[in-house]
Amino acid sequence: MSTRTVLTVHDLRKAPKVLLHDHLDGGLRPRTIVELAQSTGYEGLPTHDVAELGRWFQEAANSGSLESYLETFAHTCGVMQTEDALIRVAAECVEDLADDGVVYAxxxxxxxxxxxxxLSLDQVIKAVQAGFTEGERRAEANGHRIRTGTLLCAMRQHARAAEIAELAVRYRDAGVVGFDIAGPEAGFPPTRNLDAFEFMRVNNAHFTIHAGEAFGLASIWEAIQHCGAERLGHGVRIVDDIKTSADGEVQLGRLAAYVRDRRIPLEICPSSNVQTGAVASIAEHPIGLLAKLRFRVTVNTDNRLMSGCSVSSEFAALSEAFGFGWADVQWFTINAMKSAFIDFDQRLDLINNVIKPGYAALV
Structure with missing residues (x-):
């Protein structure tokens, strides 16, 4: 990997970026949460002071536990129970990403x-899609072009995965590009939802699976070999199958080698991984090793509110920790664009006509 002057958030905001792993209910603006709580009658917020609320979310998420981290979503989901609220949150999400230089999310x-x-499930989906469309319109009016694709998640601790998978297929011509399962990994292996993944496969539809975040190699192996995951949501624990000797020699286990050889994308979320205890710090994050070994690594935000981050700030932290320069950021970005769930010609168009020219102007 190249070594250059540390890239700053200001520098990185100018670069075209691609985001594959971002949760809508994990990226609300604190002010929006306060205003929606007031307008919808939600009474559970720990504070109505906007600045204090933003700090509260980050501090509550810094628990070192995925389960505790997930508890913060009670408040964001609590204010997102009406069509108007969903439209607003989705539109602001797209605006915020576009303002950070994201060209595809x-x-x-x-x-x-x-x-x-x-609300019915269909009403929820239609409201979010309307919000994304409005957000793209506002972003373009402000000089930022962005395309947004939707991934519908099923909660792995519930029993609605097949139903959500059917919705993902039904709405795939209306902006939904794929399916996922999310929620606590421990005790809820991906194989519990084999019927949903089989439905996606027989319908030639795309899906990713949260795996290898709080749980280890078994979760990754099941997601790939039993469920057929095209991408791994997080997947950071694949490092458990990589051994480095005292003299620096690296040896990949069978699963790690398979993931690398098959170019299975890893949706790495550095700050989130630190918050949930998956890794100790950004400086100790295995993304440096995984990138050096040329796994198909992508850089993502996970939950921008809880982590207080953007795609640019994630790259800035990685640049400081590992010396990543513009060539590396471009490599991560093209990895992500190659791994997106939109049509090949659309991916190629963004790579050749947006991403590469954007970095050529920066290098």
Whole structure:
């Protein structure tokens, strides 16, 4: 990998970036949460002070536990139970990503989490898609072109995966590009949802699986070999199958070699991994080794509110820790674009006509 002057957030915001792993309910603006709580009657917020609320989310997420980290979503989901709220949150999500220089994003959410006040799953999906369309319109009006694809998630601890997979196929011509399962890994292996993944496969539809974040190699192996995952949501624990000797020689185990050889994309989320205890620090994150070994690594935000991050800030932290320069950022970005769930010609168009020219102007 190249070594250059550390790239700053200001520098990186100018670069075209691609985001594959970002949760809609993990990226709300604190002010929006306060205003939606007031307008929808949600009374569970720990504070109505915007600045304090933003700090609270980050501090609550810095627990070192995935389960505790996930508890913060009670508040964001709590204010996203109406069509108007969903449209607003989705539109602002796209605006914020475009303002950070993201040119293509796949944003995921679980429709089943937003039906507490009577919305149907179809109403949820249509509201979010309307919000994404409005966000793209606003972004373009501000000089930022962005394309947004939707990933529908099923919560792995519930029993609605087949139903959500059917919705992902039904809405795939209306902006939904794929399917995922999310939620706590321990005790809820991906094989619990084999029927959903089989449905996606027979319908020639795309899916990724959260695996190898809080749980280890078994979760990754099941996601790939039993379920047929095209990408791994996080996948950071693949490093457990890589051994480095005292003299620096690296040896890949069978699973790690398979993941690398098959070019299975890893949706790495550095700051989130530190917060949930998957890794000790950014400086100790295995992304440096995985990139050096040329796994198909991508850089993602996971939950921008909880981590207080953007794609640019994630790259800035990695640049400081590992010396990544523009050539590396471009490599990560093209990895992500190659791994997106949109048509090949559309991916190629963004790579050749947006991403490569964008970096050529920066190098």
């Amino acid at each position: 796949e944003v995921r959410y679980a429709p089943e989490l937003f039906v507490e006040r009577g």
